[in-house]
Amino acid sequence: MNGGGILVVSAPSGSGKGTVIGKLLTVNPRLSLSISYTSRRPRQGEREGVHYYFVSRERFDDMAKSGEFVEWDEYQGDCYGTSKAKINEILARGEDVVFDITIKGAYAMREHFPRAALVFLLPPTMEELERRLRNRGTETEEKILGRLKEAKREINSLERFDYYIVNDDVSLSAEKLNAILTAHKSRVCADEAQAILKLIAG
Numbered sequence: 532m533n534g535g536g537i538l539v540v541s542a543p544s545g546s547g548k549g550t551v552i553g554k555l556l557t558v559n560p561r562l563s564l565s566i567s568y569t570s571r572r573p574r575q576g577e578r579e580g581v582h583y584y585f586v587s588r589e590r591f592d593d594m595a596k597s598g599e600f601v602e603w604d605e606y607q608g609d610c611y612g613t614s615k616a617k618i619n620e621i622l623a624r625g626e627d628v629v630f631d632i633t634i635k636g637a638y639a640m641r642e643h644f645p646r647a648a649l650v651f652l653l654p655p656t657m658e659e660l661e662r663r664l665r666n667r668g669t670e671t672e673e674k675i676l677g678r679l680k681e682a683k684r685e686i687n688s689l690e691r692f693d694y695y696i697v698n699d700d701v702s703l704s705a706e707k708l709n710a711i712l713t714a715h716k717s718r719v720c721a722d723e724a725q726a727i728l729k730l731i732a733g
């Protein structure tokens with residue numbers, strides 16, 4: 532009961548999702564990040580097994596074909612996938628798990644885990660999002676423009692999510708995410724109500 536909470540966080544690139552999730556992980560020690568596989572090359576400072584598992588496109592395609600991913604998606608020419616085995620390891624330890632994935636990935640997670648909380652992180656304004664994308668200094672102009680165009684399309688998916696957070700303060704956004712996780716785990720689902728009542732009846 533109340534174990535294994537699943538938090539799925541999606542946002543347009545540049546919304547500060549990675550920073551907020553990083554903060555959340557320091558606030559909640561019983562929460563683990565699901566580390567994805569990607570065919571993207573590591574950015575400066577990114578480490579194998581910490582930010583991603585970096586694999587070749589061939590290896591990624593093989594993994595996808597052999598059903599090793601719960602879901603996978605292509606984003607700006609690179610592939611990203613969530614490993615079934617890695618999620619099971621986390622849930623088997625009785626920990627909660629947070630996913631940093633694309634919007635399409637979030638919908639797929641809902642199919643697999645109907646109790647997952649889907650959270651959409653929004654930038655304070657689109658102007659601020661562009662400023663953050665440029666300040667990162669990790670992408671080419673072509674990639675920045677691609678991500679901006681994609682962001683404008685992505686924000687229209689908001690209505691399919693359970694919660695939203697406007698990210699104008701990293702600590703506050705992390706606190707809100709943690710509160711969402713706690714509350715969502717305590718929702719009453721019809722198929723669990725009897726089991727909960729039995730447990731407290733002794």
Ligand code: 5GP
Binds near residue numbers: 542612
């Ligand atoms: P980035 O290249 O900035 O690290 O990530 C690009 C996008 O891929 C982000 O929106 C990130 O959330 C998403 N992403 C990372 N891992 C996964 C994954 O396993 N599945 C899906 N669907 N998206 C992912």
